[in-house]
Every structure is written in structure tokens, then in C-alpha cells.
Amino acid sequence: MRNDLLLRAALGEPTDRVPVWMMRQAGRVLPQYRKIRAGVKDFKEFLAHPELTAEATLQPVSEWDVDAAIIFSDILVIPEAMGFPFEMVENTGPIFTKKINTINDIKALNIVSDETFINPTLETIRLVKKEITGQLPLIGFCGAPWTIFAYMLEGKSGKDFSRARRFLLDEPEAAQLLLEKITQSSIYYLKQQIKNGADIIQIFDTWAGILGYSLFKQYSFPYLQKLFLAIAEMEVPIIIFLRGCPYGIRSLSLLPKAVIGLDWMQIPAEARALAGPNLTLQGNLDPSLLYASEERIRSETLSMLKDFGSLHTIANLGHGLYPDIDKEKARIFVDTVKSFRF
Amino acid sequence: MRNDLLLRAALGEPTDRVPVWMMRQAGRVLPQYRKIRAGVKDFKEFLAHPELTAEATLQPVSEWDVDAAIIFSDILVIPEAMGFPFEMVENTGPIFTKKINTINDIKALNIVSDETFINPTLETIRLVKKEITGQLPLIGFCGAPWTIFAYMLEGKSGKDFSRARRFLLDEPEAAQLLLEKITQSSIYYLKQQIKNGADIIQIFDTWAGILGYSLFKQYSFPYLQKLFLAIAEMEVPIIIFLRGCPYGIRSLSLLPKAVIGLDWMQIPAEARALAGPNLTLQGNLDPSLLYASEERIRSETLSMLKDFGSLHTIANLGHGLYPDIDKEKARIFVDTVKSFRF
Numbered sequence: 001m002r003n004d005l006l007l008r009a010a011l012g013e014p015t016d017r018v019p020v021w022m023m024r025q026a027g028r029v030l031p032q033y034r035k036i037r038a039g040v041k042d043f044k045e046f047l048a049h050p051e052l053t054a055e056a057t058l059q060p061v062s063e064w065d066v067d068a069a070i071i072f073s074d075i076l077v078i079p080e081a082m083g084f085p086f087e088m089v090e091n092t093g094p095i096f097t098k099k100i101n102t103i104n105d106i107k108a109l110n111i112v113s114d115e116t117f118i119n120p121t122l123e124t125i126r127l128v129k130k131e132i133t134g135q136l137p138l139i140g141f142c143g144a145p146w147t148i149f150a151y152m153l154e155g156k157s158g159k160d161f162s163r164a165r166r167f168l169l170d171e172p173e174a175a176q177l178l179l180e181k182i183t184q185s186s187i188y189y190l191k192q193q194i195k196n197g198a199d200i201i202q203i204f205d206t207w208a209g210i211l212g213y214s215l216f217k218q219y220s221f222p223y224l225q226k227l228f229l230a231i232a233e234m235e236v237p238i239i240i241f242l243r244g245c246p247y248g249i250r251s252l253s254l255l256p257k258a259v260i261g262l263d264w265m266q267i268p269a270e271a272r273a274l275a276g277p278n279l280t281l282q283g284n285l286d287p288s289l290l291y292a293s294e295e296r297i298r299s300e301t302l303s304m305l306k307d308f309g310s311l312h313t314i315a316n317l318g319h320g321l322y323p324d325i326d327k328e329k330a331r332i333f334v335d336t337v338k339s340f341r342f
Numbered sequence: 343m344r345n346d347l348l349l350r351a352a353l354g355e356p357t358d359r360v361p362v363w364m365m366r367q368a369g370r371v372l373p374q375y376r377k378i379r380a381g382v383k384d385f386k387e388f389l390a391h392p393e394l395t396a397e398a399t400l401q402p403v404s405e406w407d408v409d410a411a412i413i414f415s416d417i418l419v420i421p422e423a424m425g426f427p428f429e430m431v432e433n434t435g436p437i438f439t440k441k442i443n444t445i446n447d448i449k450a451l452n453i454v455s456d457e458t459f460i461n462p463t464l465e466t467i468r469l470v471k472k473e474i475t476g477q478l479p480l481i482g483f484c485g486a487p488w489t490i491f492a493y494m495l496e497g498k499s500g501k502d503f504s505r506a507r508r509f510l511l512d513e514p515e516a517a518q519l520l521l522e523k524i525t526q527s528s529i530y531y532l533k534q535q536i537k538n539g540a541d542i543i544q545i546f547d548t549w550a551g552i553l554g555y556s557l558f559k560q561y562s563f564p565y566l567q568k569l570f571l572a573i574a575e576m577e578v579p580i581i582i583f584l585r586g587c588p589y590g591i592r593s594l595s596l597l598p599k600a601v602i603g604l605d606w607m608q609i610p611a612e613a614r615a616l617a618g619p620n621l622t623l624q625g626n627l628d629p630s631l632l633y634a635s636e637e638r639i640r641s642e643t644l645s646m647l648k649d650f651g652s653l654h655t656i657a658n659l660g661h662g663l664y665p666d667i668d669k670e671k672a673r674i675f676v677d678t679v680k681s682f683r684f
Contacts, residue, residue: 159501162664165630169638209586212606212628212660214642244551244586247609264554267589286554288507296511300556318554322504 010237019067020337024320025060026072043088054127075143081117082109093157103174112185129197140198144205145182145223183223187230202239209244249274264318268307284318290329301336310342352579361409362679366662367402368414385430396469417485423459424451435499445516454527471539482540486547487524487565525565529572544581551586591616606660610649626660632671643678652684
């Protein structure tokens with residue numbers, strides 16, 4: 001592979017420079033994405049067209065020359081494939097059309113075990129691989145079991161997901177069944193992604209941080225661990241992104257060769273102390289700093305790189321690019337990382 | 343004072359047992375609150391009736407025999423008093439009726455310097471003090487400058503407050519002017535609360551955690567510090583509550599005798615390491631654990647108390663009571679703390 005910096009950094013091998021990509025690099029920040037997106041009815045229609053999602057996947061590579069492509073998809077592909085569909089409402093986010101009230105609603109859901117509903121993602125991977133094989137790594141992804149569970153129980157995005165957290169305690173048996181079904185579905189999904197060409201995986205536990213330590217240990221970590229260990233057999237690196245969850249960093253450090261994706265609220269030195277010396281960390285510039293002046297973006301990026309150190313580091317933002325960020329500001333971030341040498 | 347446990351723990355003095363109160367203890371969890379609330383048109387109408395807010399303030403003391411009362415009010419009293427009114431929309435939250443776009447919108451706002459708009463809060467304090475003077479401490483409060491700023495810029499509650507964060511970087515001069523006006527208004531407001539009888543203050547920086555370290559240092563901490571130091575002159579203890587902001591704990595430890603209120607994502611031992619040995623910590627049971635069984639609430643509460651240790655500790659939840667929590671479950675939490683001895 002012409003540029004395997006990301007894979008080598010993920011495995012803890014030394015690299016000439018720190019590799020860089022950006023969460024949500026494919027999408028609304030790019031005018032060329034907004035153009036192809038405008039040609040279809042809505043977001044879900046867009047996801048159903050692999051030739052479009054493949055193009056969206058490649059756009060940030062052409063635009064910024066980042067060190068990896070990440071498939072254009074959505075973490076809610078899995079609940080939908082389980083029989084729990086969503087609508088994407090403009091300016092609101094996803095809304096599920098069914099509701100989970102009892103264990104029977106969960107028993108009615110499938111474990112994903114064939115390609116019917118995930119084929120658009122897999123076809124996207126196949127199309128993208130035709131373009132970048134031998135060039136750059138392709139990142140596959142899914143949501144963590146708890147995060148998917150949180151969306152499904154809440155029925156939409158939320159701030160506290162207190163309905164989802166309440167369900168864990170009111171209906172522990174039902175909650176475990178759903179978490180298990182999501183985990184099994186995600187194992188199948190990621191394995192198919194890897195078989196079709198994904199070189200590295202990221203698992204998003206975006207809502208880990210609203211669980212306190214006690215509920216995280218019980219309802220997030222065991223399923224993350226199961227998913228991680230099943231996928232680790234395929235011998236691709238796995239990044240686990242956590243938001244707002246310092247105790248999670250310590251738990252993840254128990255997983256052999258995990259890469260830990262940090263949100264922007266973590267201070268690199270403190271995350272390193274929690275993770276121990278051997279794991280690779282990915283992160284974590286505050287995405288809102290891309291609203292700042294060129295000079296500030298450069299100095300904040302350099303300061304972040306120095307805080308992380310040269311080894312075991314992948315540069316990224318601490319959360320996805322906000323859609324109203326200027327793509328030239330994102331370029332300053334990428335270029336600053338790429339031109340920096342320790 | 344018959345029960346000054348909270349004040350003594352806040353000052354770092356030894357106490358026979360750990361004092362306990364609950365954020366949002368006055369409000370929808372209690373049927374007796376829902377009853378008096380039903381007698382008026384809406385939440386804002388309720389706030390305008392000090393005889394009702396005083397009653398709501400005292401209800402949790404009668405119900406659970408907690409170690410302090412906290413005035414029933416809202417942090418958005420300050421923006422309203424500055425000339426930036428809000429409506430409270432049922433099931434949605436606050437919506438501001440004006441919008442801040444430029445520095446001129448900020449120049450048009452007042453610094454609160456008379457009692458006109460804050461009088462209902464002050465009258466609530468006077469009424470409550472008639473009942474509990476010599477009995478229990480009364481907690482006054484306000485929002486932290488950054489948190490109030492975040493609501494004002496966003497126009498409502500949010501998840502990421504990315505408009506507010508963008509404004510910090512796009513319009514730093516305007517942002518500083520607004521933060522300064524909020525700070526000055528809050529200093530006046532808290533001083534009047536104390537003069538009218540508040541025995542201890544809590545400042546809520548609920549949205550500190552969506553600022554990364556760099557923006558927190560620049561736009562939250564300096565204003566928190568200014569507010570803290572101005573109020574500390576009045577010689578009452580001051581609790582500063584932070585959500586999702588571990589670097590904030592370290593910053594606050596620089597403030598002499600501050601009490602740090604912890605959210606439920608902080609592990610007590612790690613918070614203690616960040617805060618140093620001398621400050622009192624308040625926290626931090628995951629409020630969703632009050633959906634659990636009696637047995638689990640007891641064991642989680644005991645485990646939290648042991649993690650905090652006997653000195654420099656105030657027991658609380660890590661966030662406000664959720665409105666659908668059973669008041670008997672809250673009682674188990676309070677009683678478990680009150681009967682525990684190290």
C-alpha cells in the first residue's frame with residue numbers, strides 16, 4: 001500500500017509522521033457532496049445508491065489528501081437491518097418508526113445474518129476498493145451496541161437518553177437480549193465489511209459517556225468487548241471511539257491492541273495515563289476550533305500533536321466535522337498534521 | 343443552626359455523617375409540587391409567585407428530611423433580567439424570544455443592578471428563611487457565565503451548542519462582552535441572594551464539558567473565577583457544579599475553598615486526584631440508578647460514599663432528579679446516606 005501510515009500507527013509501529021483523517025470527513029462540509037446529495041430525494045435514498053456513497057467516500061481523499069477513506073454510511077443501518085427502520089428528518093435527525101416497550105418488541109427483531117439490508121454498504125466498499133486498493137486504507141464502521149440501543153430505545157437522538165437508561169434498570173433481561181442481538185448483528189456486519197475490503201474498523205460508542213461507571217461496566221463494555229474480540233480474529237486494527245467517558249478509556253485498555261478514539265473533552269496526557277503506554281490513541285481537536293483563525297487552528301493542532309507525542313498517535317478531530325465548517329479550515333488542520341515532524 | 347452539616351462539610355470541617363441533598367429535589371418528582379404547579383398557567387407564572395416557589399422549596403425538606411433547601415427558581419432568570427426573555431415550552435424546554443447575531447444585540451442588554459426582575463427569587467428566599475432560620479441551610483444559585491451564554495446564543499437547550507461555540511471564535515470581542523455582562527449580573531444577583539438569607543451558593547456550569555480545554559480556559563474559567571472571587575468576599579461557601587469536564591476540576595482546585603460538584607461520569611477517586619486533597623467534593627450518583635431496585639440503590643450509594651471517604655464530602659446525585667423517578671426511590675438514597683457511618 002502506497003500510504004499505510006494509518007494502519008502502522010494503529011498497530012503501534014513507528015511512522016515518519018502522524019497519520020490524519022477526520023470523523024465525518026465525507027459529507028455536508030464538501031460542496032461536491034451537497035451537489036450529488038441534491039440529486040436524490042433524501043438521505044436514505046442516498047444511502048441506497050452505492051455509486052453515490054462510493055463517490056462521497058472518495059471526495060475527502062481528493063479534496064484534502066487525508067490518510068484514509070471511511071465508507072459513507074450510517075450507524076443506523078444495523079437497527080434497520082434488524083427490522084427497526086428509521087426516517088432521517090432534515091434538521092432534526094433520525095426518527096424510528098417503531099417503538100420498543102416490552103421484551104416482545106425485542107424478540108420480534110432479527111439478528112442480521114444475510115446481506116439483504118447491508119448490501120449497499122458492502123457494494124460501497126467494493127466500489128471504493130476498486131479505486132484505492134494499493135493506495136490508502138479504507139475504514140469500515142458500526143455503532144457500539146450500547147449506542148445503537150440508546151437510539152433504538154429513545155426512538156431518536158437525545159441529550160440524556162434517560163428512557164434508554166431507565167429501560168436498562170426496569171427491564172434488565174430485555175435490555176440484555178437487545179444488546180446481544182445488536183452485538184451479533186454488528187459482528188456479522190463488520191465481518192462482511194472486512195471480507196469486502198475494509199482495512200480497519202472504527203466502532204462508535206458516542207453515548208458511552210451518559211452511562212455512569214456502574215452502568216457502563218454492565219451494559220456497554222461487555223458487549224463492546226465481545227464485538228471487539230470477534231472482529232480482532234480477522235486481524236484488522238480496531239478503533240473504539242468514546243465520547244465523555246474517561247472510565248471507558250481504562251476499560252478499553254484491557255483489550256489487546258485496541259486503538260482508543262478520544263473526544264475533545266479529554267486531555268491527551270490524562271487519556272494516556274488512563275490508557276497506559278502501549279495503545280494507540282486517536283484524537284482529538286475540538287471541532288469547533290475549525291471556526292477559528294488559520295493561525296489559531298495551526299497552533300492548537302501543533303499543541304495537540306506535541307501533547308500526544310510521536311508514537312501511538314492518529315490525528316483526528318474529537319468529534320465529527322460540523323456541517324457549517326469551511327473546508328479550507330479543515331485543510332489547515334490536515335496540512336498542519338502532515339507537515340509536522342517531531 | 344440545628345443542622346449545619348452541609349456548611350461544615352463545605353468548609354472542610356469534620357462531620358458526624360455525610361450531608362445530603364439532591365439537585366432538582368424541588369419539583370416534578372413530588373406530587374405535592376405537581377399539585378401547586380397545576381394551579382397556575384405555566385412554569386413562568388409559577389416563578390412569579392414567591393408564596394408558591396417558597397412552598398416548593400420547602401416540600402423536599404418535609405418529604406425526605408434532606409440537609410438543605412435550595413430555592414425553587416431557574417438559571418434563566420438572569421438572561422430575562424438582562425432583557426432577553428424566554429418562554430418555557432412544555433416537553434421542549436426554554437425558548438428565547440430574541441436572538442443574538444451581532445455585538446449590537448449584546449450592547450442592548452442590561453447588566454442587572456436592581457431588584458426589579460430578581461425580586462421573586464429574593465422574596466422566595468425571605469419567605470423560606472422565615473420557616474427554616476436556625477434549622478437548615480438554604481442554597482442559592484445561578485448559572486455559570488458560559489452556561490448562560492450557551493443557552494442565550496443557541497436560543498434554546500442543545501446537545502452540542504455549536505452555534506454558541508462558533509460565536510466564541512467568530513466574534514470573540516462580542517462574546518467577551520456578553521460573558522462579562524452575565525458575570526456582572528450574576529455577581530449582583532448572588533450578592534442579593536446572600537443578603538436576603540442564602541447560606542451557601544451553587545453555580546451551575548452544566549455545559550462546561552462541551553468546551554474543550556482550550557476554550558474552557560479562555561471562555562468559561564476566567565468568568566467563573568471572577569464570579570467566585572466576588573462572592574467569596576461574602577464569606578459563604580460556594581459549590582461549582584461541572585458536567586463532563588475533568589480539566590475543569592483541576593482548574594477549580596485553584597479557587598480557595600471551592601466545593602466542586604461532580605457529574606455522574608466522574609469516578610470519585612479520579613476527581614479527587616484532579617482536585618487535590620483539600621477541597622470538598624459533592625456528588626455524584628448516576629440519577630438513573632434511582633430507577634433500580636431498592637437493594638441496588640443502597641449498594642451503589644454505599645459504594646459511592648466509600649469511594650469519596652468521610653471527609654470533604656457532600657452526597658448528591660450527579661445531575662438533577664429525573665421527573666419520572668419515584669420519590670420513594672429518592673428516599674432510599676437519602677436514608678442510605680444519612681444512616682451510614684464510616
